[in-house]
Amino acid sequence: QSALTQPASVSGSPGQSITISCTGTSSDVGGYKYVSWYQQHPGKAPKLMIYDVSNRPSGVSNRFSGSKSGNTASLTISGLQAEDEADYYCSSYTSSSSYVFGTGTKVTVL
């Protein structure tokens, strides 16, 4: 199972919006609504930010939103804040009943 493809890095200024893409295939992202996004700060465990493509867990800011079109899912962070600087990973269920993560994106707040 190949990792989902994400841009290595994305940056933005405070207050701006950024979007991270996550491209897979019809056997994972394109075939299911089971796409999640995780935030990871250095030295910390990942934190769930979005599940089922566009749902936010309780406690996650509404500045985070998710969407999907075909084989590509996206995470948008609006009103970028310094605390959003972290690594972000997408994840999807697959046709082989396994899970697959994305390659990861480093978000930098300028």
Add this chain to the structure above:
Amino acid sequence: EVQLVESGGGLIQPGGSLRLSCAASGFTVSGNYVSWVRQAPGKGLEWVSVIYSGGSTYYADSVKGRFTISRDNSKNTLYLQMNSLRAEDTAVYYCARGKSDIVATLDYWGQGTLVTVSS
């Protein structure tokens, strides 16, 4: 409060075996699906394995036939038996709980345990 605490990591020679444990509290491992995810130093997340409440297990191709996921319901603990270890298995290993009634979504994570495979 949901908590997961991994243990059992350490330095092991190539070809060796190691068993990781993940003690859960605030939920039952028998009633949820629970997964192992690893992260090599400076690298991204890699899904390793999952065990569902019904007992079904699945593995990443990279560990299939070498790793075994299991649980002890009486101890509310998840395990990962790792055999025939290779240098490329070096990573922080996280256990994570599956979000109830939601597929392939890990909502609580432990802090991880480091496994180093080296001679």
